[in-house]
Amino acid sequence: MTEKPAPPPLKALSPVDWETLIDDFQYGGPRRHKWTSLYPFPSLLDLLLSSLLRKDFPLSLKLQLLVFLEEFSDSLFTHEHQSHFLDRLVDTVRTVINAPVDGVHVTFTFKEQLMASTTSVLICLDVFDKFQARYTVSLVELLLTVINRPNYGLDRHTRAIACECLRELESANPCLLSEIVGHLWGLCQNERTHASQSYILLFTSVIYNIVAQKLNVSILNTSIPMVPFNVPQWLLGSNGEISGLNYKELRKAMAFLLEWPQVMTPCGIMEFMAMIMPVAVALELQPSMLKVQFFGMIYSYDPMLCHVVLMMYLHFLDAFDGLEGEISRRLLLISREAQHFLVFRLLAVQWLLGYSKLIFCKEVGKTKPVIKLYSNFYPTLFDPLALKALKLDLLAFCSICVDILKSKGHSHEEVYSVNSVKLFEDGLVFASSFKWLPPGSTETAIVFRTLHKFLMSSSSHSDCDPSATRDLMNSMIFCTLKGMLVDMMLDGWRLIPVIVVFIDRFLSCQKHSWLGERLLQKFDEDLLPKVRMDYKLVSYFPLFDRIAENETIPPRGLLELLTNFIIFLVEKHGPNTGMKSWSQGSRVLGVCRTMLMHHHSSRLFLRLSRLLAFTCLYFPDLEVRDNARIYLRMLICIPGKKLRDILNLGDLFLGISPSSHSSSFYSVQSPRLSQKFKTFKNLSSCIHLERATPLLVKQFWSLSLSNMGVGNSKPAYLEGVRDSEAPVEEKDFADSSYTNIICETGRISQPKEPLRVMDSKVSEILNTLRNYFSCIPDFRYMPGLKVQILCSLRLDSNNFNRMLGIDNSATPLEEIGALPAIYATVLHFSSSAPYGSIPSYRIPFLLGELYNNVDASQNLSLSIVPVENGSREEDKFRAPVVIELEPREPTPGVVDVHIETNAENGQIIQGQLQGIMVGIEDMFLKAVVPSDIAEDAIPRYNLDLFNALWEACGTSSNTGRETFPLKGSKGVAAISGTQSVKLLDIPSTFLIQATERHLACFVVSVTGEPLIDIVRGGDIIKNIIWDDASYASLDAASVPNFDTAYIDDYLEALYLSIDDSHVNFNNCMFKLNYFKIYIFVSFSALSHISMLKQPIYDVVMVTFEVTNNIYKKHFFIDDEYTVGSPITSC
DSSP: OOOOOOOOOOOOOOHHHHHHHHHHHHHOTHHHHHHHHHSOHHHHHHHHHHHHTOTTSOHHHHHHHHHHHHHTHHHHTOSTTHHHHHHHHHHHHHHHHHSOOOSSSSOHHHHHHHHHHHHHHHHHTTHHHHSOTHHHHHHHHHHHHHHSOTTOSTTHHHHHHHHHHHHHHHHHSTTTTGGGHHHHHHHHHHOOSTTHHHHHHHHHHHHHHHHHHTBOOOSSOOOSOSSSOOOOGGGGTOOOOOBOOOHHHHHHHHHHHTTOGGGSOHHHHHHHHHHHHHHHHHTTOOHHHHHHHHGGGGGSSOHHHHHHHHHHHHHOTGGGTTOHHHHHHHHHHHHHOTTSOHHHHHHHHHHHHHHHHHHHHHOGGGGHHHHHTGGGOSOOTTOOHHHHHHHHHHHHHHHHHHHHHHHTTOOOHHHHTOOHHHHHHHHHHTTGGGGTSOTTSHHHHHHHHHHHHHHHTTOOOOTTOHHHHHHHHTOHHHHHHHHHHHHHHHHOGGGHHHHHHHHHHHHTOTTTHHHHHHHHHHIIIIIGGGSOOSGGGGGGHHHHHHHHHOTTSOSHHHHHHHHHHHHHHHHHOOTTOTTHHHHHHHHHHHHHHHHHHHSOHHHHHHHHHHHHHHHHHHOSOHHHHHHHHHHHHHHHHSOHHHHHHHHTTHHHHSOOOOOSSOOOGGGOOOGGGGOOEEEOTTGGGTEEEEESSOOSBOOOSOOOOOOOOSSOSSOGGGGSEEOOOOOGGGSOOSOHHHHHHHHHHHHHHSOOOOOOOOSHHHHHHHHHHHHHHTTSBOTTTSOOOOEEEEEEEEEOHHHHHHHHTOOTTTSOTTSGGGSOEEEEEEEEEEOSSSOOOOOOEEEEEEEOOSSOOOOGGGGTTOSBOOOOOSOOGGGGGEEEEEEEEOOSSOOOEEEEEEEEEEOTTSOEEEEEEEEEEEOGGGGOBOOOOOTTSOGGGHHHHHHHHHHHHHHHHSTTOSOTTOEEEOBTSSOEEEOOOEEEEEEEOSOHHHHHHHHHHHSGGGEEEEESHHHHHHHHHHTOSOSSEEEOOOOEESSGGGSTTOOHHHHHHHHHHHSTTSGGGGSOGGGOEEOOOEEEEEEEEEEOOTTTOTTTOOOEEEEEEEEEEEETTEEEEEEEESOGGGTTOGGGGO
16 A cells, blocks of 8 residues: 655744734734644644744744743643653753853843743643653753852853742742752852842742741752752652751751841842741741841831831731831831832821731720821821822821720820811811812812711721710711711802712611711701702702601601792793703602602601692693692502502613612603503403493383385484575576476475564564574584593402402401502593594502402393492592593493503503493483573573473474574574373372482473472472462363373373273363473484484473372473483383
8 A cells, every 4th residue: 555645844934924923823813723724733833942943033033932932832732742842842941051152043131031931831831740750850950050150240140040940940849949958058158149139039938948848858968969950759759757847957047048138139138038937937036036137127218128027017016016106107207208209108108007007906005106196197288189098097097096095094195185076177178179179079089088987987897886886976076077068068069969979878888877867867957947049959959869768857848948949940930941940840859759759658748749739830841740740649649658669660660770869750761661561351350440320221222213204215304404505496407397397306305494473472482492502513513512421440459469360368458558559540432332532531540449349240130220329438449430422323322441551560451341331311411501691590591491492392383494593603403393291100209209310400490389399398409490380270271282182082091991080080170290301412413414414403301290190291302213212211
């Protein structure tokens, strides 16, 4: 078989390619992938190591490649050939170190960077533990070779770098160099160049690890050669006794090391002391040795050396006892030296503050030296703001120390000479520029930060520390702060937002929220009565919101102030006010809304209702008036808990974090944006809409229209009202024969011309009727008359909760607060009957009933419905509903009801309710009275109108052919009446009671002294004409224009089967008593007269004769369409 040819070697990268590759690797993403797809990591690493030894590559590029190798070592060495490349890397280091320095291709800088990068790669890859130790051993040997040339001047910096590399390897692998520590000590003793610091730190780190690991090795032993280097056997896992310290040799080494700090830099000393202090503690050395040698560094002006002294103080507190005042004075002096860097001055004050807290925690009495210096803690005029802030913090701490020392009974003069309140007030003098600067300035932030420090630094957040809480409440600092904040707000309203944030910081803390409440109470007592009433008062509204939210503050003062502000806005409103009234009025309502959400309604009702009522009546902006009216209606109608749930509803639907401090009413967002309607099929079982007055007779039939015209396709009643037009005979036609036919045909179907009679009685009747019909609108051109059906809406609590899946047993429904409720209810009405467009009805709130009432639906099967007397206690759980109809025909029907409402949980519910029955009696209207009739003359007018219509409807009347113009002068009406008599054999009391109950408003006259006495005694029928005619015989004179023969025939036919029918009624005298009743039924029969476009009017006139228990009911109806009216139920 032929062998597969080897892949061609990769193209070497030029210096420009390497620079591009380094930039693309730094950028990452597709740019890096472009190179890794062409050059896999092993190939790329091979090219990199080869490039380091190439002489044609510039030295700067080689340094970049070393940094690239160190930065991406995790990616470059993660493959199966990493051992091979680690060997190559170490060989490269050996080659470069052993190569002579020519200043072009090999320099000391290149050697130093190669040693540092290789050391970093081996430590990052954890080569000592994950791979063979030989890589680390090889590198250590090379580094030891470099440092084993002490006092050689040319490569002293390279040797220092090699020492640092060895120190890092020692830190990564503790005690790696422990067996050659004697050689390192010798190198330290021999080195005299500036590289000695690196040798000393390397030797110190090895000693530190030996002490930390408690390794028993000889420091003076140099029998083990330094090169070749061997890893200690115990470090490789071999068993052996290594515990125990050689104290004698270690103390000698410590004595040697303590002689060298003077040759170190400040940074070197800090690293040196960080390792020496644990060794001194482990070797049980006296701390005074370190104090004597190193405490003098506190007087230097190097922050690192001062930091070293403070580190020693932290480790050896007892050794520095009594030096607290000296250290404090030195740090204070550093902070006051203006020639120092600001960072150093800030650091000195920070050290002094931390140092003071340290000795305060150890022993409070040791803070007296710090308190003595309090007069030097005040900021100076030209101190930067950051330095002023730290010095004010120092004053706050000093104030706390003084209060605690006084509370513990310290009688030193330096303690009692310090006044905490004076410290507080004098310290703020140096930051007084905040009064005229913007509220967002840094000076203002520093002042309020200081206020918080003075007030809260001595308070603990521990719940088991009630004494500190009481002390702080009664402290002079707190009392001074309350008055200061009130004065700030009275002097300048610009600081109010900052003060509000300051108070919110207290209110948001569970432990110190009472402190914010006390401040708000102070503002309510001292600030509100003093604020000026002007347009700038709106700046205080964020503070008013916090006061309104706090339940411990009575709302009286704030409500009085808001009322006065509303009055001010009303008085000052003018043409130049613009949107100011709307904006500030809305802000007032926002505060009112906050009160409603956080206070009981009983605390707010009186004053808040006055405020809202005044706003509704007099505020100049319409939107503010409407919003105030909504709040007022909610306050009056909705219980407190339900009201709070409604007001909190806006923040729960949108999924946003609720603002706990709503500043205005119009900031509330509508929750409908995120809701979906839910339809319930059984909604009518829990929400009931019922008539306020049940129908007397249930309408189970529909009326039919009979064709009263003979030989005519159009009903006769359709011609009752018509527009005025010229007679047919006067029209011109081209064809005379055709004209004659048309004229004859027209004469057949055309009503005769009205007969004009001029006697006084008829003239009076016609004038009355013309005046009456001129008030009736022509429904073809004007809006029709409307009828209203009164209903009530109620909510069944048990069924409603069951429908929503709420457990009724969880909360007792006897409690008002636990009852369900619906909000913002809209009822939509529709009907197949000709009732026109029915407007919707809105109900803001309805509370569920306390218990299940008897379902009214069980009465649906009854034709005669019992009438209930009296009001029920449950009416307060019902909402009144008015259904407004504009009937076009007086026909019974059903109004369908659709509901849309909101549950307490925000769910929007919709569904169909039980329909409302509409009867003929719903169409009954009283007579239309002309506007020129005085109120006291209305009863006489109604009686005259009754008599005129009775006369006009009579069969012998001469006015039946008269036409009367309607209101609007576009149509005329004609009168055509029919009569009917019905006999009812019932007791007279039943008839009188039924008339008083159902027809009282339609009675225009009562005739007969006995009947008048009965009706007047009931005091139900009023404002009518009482005709006290006493006795008359039952003849034609009894009823005007009534056919006597018709009555006799009717009675004879009615009583043929009775034994006493031989009685001659005409010869008997009876006491006659009359009810005269006038009912106006108006409608627009557009559906039946679309061709004629004429409205039809029905008038029902009734007289009741009460005659020895035989009751005759006489009807005159202007159209037989209404025959069969439910008036027969009387």
